[in-house]
Amino acid sequence: MSKVKILNDPVYGFISIPYGIVFDLVEHPYFQRLRRIKQVSLTHYVYPGALHTRFHHALGAYHLTCQAIDVLRSKGTEITAAEAEAVGIAILLHDIGHGPFSHTLEHTLINITHEQLSVMIMEKLNQEFEGKLSLAIEIFNNRYHKHFLHQLVSGQLDMDRMDYLNRDSFFTGVSEGVIGYDRIIKMLAVHNNHLVVEEKGIYSIEKFLIARRLMYWQVYLHKTVLSAEQMMIQVLRRAKMLRHRGIKLGVQGSLNYFLENTFTQQDFSKNKSILLDRFASLDDTDIAFAIKGWQNHFDPVLSFLAKSLISRRLFKLEFQDQAPRQDDINFIRQKIEKQFPFSKDVANFLLIVGKETNTAYSTSKEEILILLKTGEVKPMSLVSNHGIQPKMFTKHYLCYPKEIIKE
Amino acid sequence: MSKVKILNDPVYGFISIPYGIVFDLVEHPYFQRLRRIKQVSLTHYVYPGALHTRFHHALGAYHLTCQAIDVLRSKGTEITAAEAEAVGIAILLHDIGHGPFSHTLEHTLINITHEQLSVMIMEKLNQEFEGKLSLAIEIFNNRYHKHFLHQLVSGQLDMDRMDYLNRDSFFTGVSEGVIGYDRIIKMLAVHNNHLVVEEKGIYSIEKFLIARRLMYWQVYLHKTVLSAEQMMIQVLRRAKMLRHRGIKLGVQGSLNYFLENTFTQQDFSKNKSILLDRFASLDDTDIAFAIKGWQNHFDPVLSFLAKSLISRRLFKLEFQDQAPRQDDINFIRQKIEKQFPFSKDVANFLLIVGKETNTAYSTSKEEILILLKTGEVKPMSLVSNHGIQPKMFTKHYLCYPKEIIKE
């Protein structure tokens, strides 16, 4: 009887998926694959509940987009049935190009961004679905004349951010990230083809930006999370290096293929059908299984890294305001080489010098617009100075085994 | 400064782990392994949030046990520091013997229950920790004279059930399972060495039993969940059969070892050190990865099952009150053999005839005891008839590919 499929979602209660193209896309193996890609990579090492997936996030963002469309229509903005479906598809597929462990391995396995892959996969699906995704792709690529539809999918106040803050906050249990998403959505409107927020929603926007910033430092860039993710990157770097030297890794299939080669966007464009299929067969499982196996690999660096990661004996990571001095780096490097005399280049994999930046809000991107009670529209940065902080925050870090004792 | 490690838990807010033996056990690879074993197997195929693990559950049950101890002490029951620690360890490790996909594969991979394995692993850890787990093991095995401590770990109102109902309800988003766990715990007391519930907590107990029953039908025995789990069992059965016939499965290591042999409790007792280590190296990852690989196996039955499971093209499963008639079974069997002429015995893997039972509360086990205001103690079944239903509910089912059309 129901014309919709209803899914339980602990975050929103229920999510409705209309039967038809949207349902068919959800059922497609490409989308089902997202069930096996965790939304926040290794964050669960610190927040054990954070095992939610890109699949769940995409459905949540779809749900919020449907709500936003209802609100905009109720305020007189015309959105046709075809446009509503298309913007829904665009948000549903916005992360379809994510590979194993999402951002963590984004530039380690292949040399192409997940956005570029999302577009390629959407185009492939468009062929399969006989052109029914064309409008969605136009909106996704910001080539459709109704600009505000693109803004729902991608912008400083898009349904992607709205869902991931909600969802990550829910599954980590970090109440700091709770946002008044329902209030924000109710305050959305369209003005001169741009998404705007009614003035009385301004506190909720401030709160949204502050929550985003806090989630960055408390979750996304948590030093233990970062350490785990850096270690995973080193595992993969080491594995690739060994493979290039002709050493067997006990890995077959697609993962082996991407370990042996580092494909770029050009490669993907040329060999679309093969590379996309290969890519789409990968998910978190492949990496997790390989690392488990590498615990017993004969290369001592690879096995040390793999064992440490699996048993959660994570590297020490501490933030500092300044870039570390070369002297300090050299000092730790020598310590490592002395304490871990595994191989000549061991310190290249056991010492990570890095930095992280966080801009909760940027005035150089398209700004969030506020519709004042007077009818005027102003950018957020001119209306409020709370939560804005367009400054980029940078934190530097050194990351290395806990066994190293500095003094 | 803190003498405890604090973990975020979206269910309870925070969980405190005291440094010392409890913390060391949590850090142990055997316990960390539980991070890779989902609490409710393939339930996430229906409730996408249900990806929580045995690791998280064990910590949650530990947390509730600490609360229960505080309550009992505040009512004058003497519990020494050593006893409190021991009961905490017992609940922390109560599920340590679970293998990949918990209950689903319990009798498919090996022929020994997870409780038996839990005891064996605890004993192994006891050696490693030089006897510090002895009291915990006594309590777990109900050999300690303070019987109520065992009841906190295992009984019809234990902290295990309390946590899993809470947690599964939270992560599935099924509000039907919400229980007043904090109220129940506050109403606990000890009377004649038995755990009892103060009379004014009786509605909460009724609600707890009803929630448990509803969670059974709505989540644990949801027909789609059951179908997915049955399919996974068939995949493993098929793989084992092929392996016994000498066919290669592309699987190495411990999983291969358990596919080639079906070990019993006796085997484990004899070769404890080898088998336990082998067992402890397995988790959900191994099975998930193997099934992904088997999608391309040359055995058509194995690859059909694997592909269907990975792409979520699940078998049809419908409950019926009576056991299906042999005629109906044969009819479907013939259909399968006609439509899927893969192998002679194909129907043995594509048709599952089964039944599920559910007893929310049993009067034949040690009953929940109610401490009346008069000072008298009575079993729950004599005090209330709501939620009790000591009757066992049985539902039969046939499960087979959706492509089969009966008429």
Place this chain on the structure above:
Amino acid sequence: MSKVKILNDPVYGFISIPYGIVFDLVEHPYFQRLRRIKQVSLTHYVYPGALHTRFHHALGAYHLTCQAIDVLRSKGTEITAAEAEAVGIAILLHDIGHGPFSHTLEHTLINITHEQLSVMIMEKLNQEFEGKLSLAIEIFNNRYHKHFLHQLVSGQLDMDRMDYLNRDSFFTGVSEGVIGYDRIIKMLAVHNNHLVVEEKGIYSIEKFLIARRLMYWQVYLHKTVLSAEQMMIQVLRRAKMLRHRGIKLGVQGSLNYFLENTFTQQDFSKNKSILLDRFASLDDTDIAFAIKGWQNHFDPVLSFLAKSLISRRLFKLEFQDQAPRQDDINFIRQKIEKQFPFSKDVANFLLIVGKETNTAYSTSKEEILILLKTGEVKPMSLVSNHGIQPKMFTKHYLCYPKEIIKE
């Protein structure tokens, strides 16, 4: 810009009130009066958060009704804009006839039910709003041909019950009352002009009925709540008696008017304009203030009752399965007369012999209908035996001052 007024509701997040007749009704003094009538009378004496009002409940029920209409329309049931508005108005005003302390004083102050008064007040508003409420009144009185619209307002699964269970559970903090209201609403459909629930919603219906029963015993008929409410009734009974004997109560205006007279439905029908205005000027404040003042009244029975109620020195109340024996009643009566020798008839006000009944579900009223997957429609009682219990539960009680010692 918004065409709706948005209200924060901690239960549902937000409630939208469209500008127009619905908004105007909310702004009307008759409806604003509901802000001063607590939803659950003196329940806050036990659950201190339960101070929510009929105003909030009416808005909540309106909100759920709007959701239900959306769901029914999405399944193909035609509901015109005028019908949707009318059913919204009907639910908004369904409790408009409640007087001070809702049910508690329903038959003490005046002799007419709140439903009868609701209709009278709706008719008065209909005149004021020039006939715009006619359709709403037809639906409320079940005279409109689309029967299912009436069922949304009044029935065993109406939006009234749905909201009050949610809301009372939320503000009391009794998690036992949590219901899956959003799931239930999503499962509603219309079949042969009747509201039905799709089969897969059956567990939620069971849970709804069980939650309702538990809320009865744990909240609505909680013995301390009942005691407080019975004491308030006795205060008012005593005050009326004194007034009839010509004794001044220090009370003016409408409350005095209703203390001096006990009006029936006939009286209201005859003197509609005067009596309704008088009635509509009363709310909880008048009663609460009068009782505060009566603490110092020279009648010792009145002042004893008032002081006890204000300082929360509540009478003892214990439930028993059988009606109390006359001997027991006489015994306590004599004790009271001996310990409280205030007046000849003191025991008529300090001893309450009563009973309470609770039928969570009735098979003699229009049953909840289940739409089976086969297309058949069956009453709930034939589909499930959980939660139904069409039996009426009765509990008897004696209620009297704690100072009385029985032995």
Place this chain on the structure above:
Amino acid sequence: MSKVKILNDPVYGFISIPYGIVFDLVEHPYFQRLRRIKQVSLTHYVYPGALHTRFHHALGAYHLTCQAIDVLRSKGTEITAAEAEAVGIAILLHDIGHGPFSHTLEHTLINITHEQLSVMIMEKLNQEFEGKLSLAIEIFNNRYHKHFLHQLVSGQLDMDRMDYLNRDSFFTGVSEGVIGYDRIIKMLAVHNNHLVVEEKGIYSIEKFLIARRLMYWQVYLHKTVLSAEQMMIQVLRRAKMLRHRGIKLGVQGSLNYFLENTFTQQDFSKNKSILLDRFASLDDTDIAFAIKGWQNHFDPVLSFLAKSLISRRLFKLEFQDQAPRQDDINFIRQKIEKQFPFSKDVANFLLIVGKETNTAYSTSKEEILILLKTGEVKPMSLVSNHGIQPKMFTKHYLCYPKEIIKE
């Protein structure tokens, strides 16, 4: 059996009150009176759920204080049973001196702060309870040598603020106010006799300060709430003026007493027993009832204000950054005098010129101290610049009837 009384609290689940002095204080009429004083005055005019009381808040703050004591003890800080009880009593009674509608009428009815009254009432209770409150009073007045105990009761991170942010956020439904109170409490420690927060709790403190600021603008200083509260002040001012002119107000008892006189702290000190008893007999009911009655008073200014408030026809209030110019004030004043020619001084009651300030955090008061991982202790303002904003924000406003049309 339980040695504690357990109360349901929707915010924290349960609150335990130990039998003994704490329970006896809760049962005392002075404390029960707080059941009839709303925590946030007329905020429910905007957020209909915000009907919670000072009674509930005091219990909540008590609950958090008990948790904080447990945490501090677990970190090695010695707190004796007597001290724990005393600090519990101090927080329980910290608001006992609040009169009707809390802050709103604080300087209108009497000329003494609620803190001064709290101390006087505690002293009176101390006599009644034979000196058992002496230590609590010392702590409340910051005369006890363990300074950190006072800080739990009163400071920039006290359990008062912690509870009211939680509670007001919960009952208004404004998710912006949600704070990680449990995390903050877990991070508390004592260093050199001062309360400190462990470094890893710093994000939660930032969030706490930001939430406080947002709650100010979104709830406490919401323009509609402010308008209603200002109107109530004018009603009382008008009533007092009339009474001083000898005009009858139809009000008896204590309220009349405080309308006829404006007592100062000196008066209270002199006539403690009489004035405190009179004061303690007042609560929201008296004011609410009086205003209802004044709707029909013959003074047109009083009745206009009373009717407007009861029917929620609230004055217009708009914030502006600068103090309004005298010209603008005069202009509106003339409009009022023309449109409401009730009395010569009508504009003194229908036009309010005011300002509100908000300092979420002050560096001039005792600062929140952070215990760094290095062991050093630093004030919050030197560790973080987020959320601090020690600047005072000021907003000016004019408030007058909506009927006035400026142009």
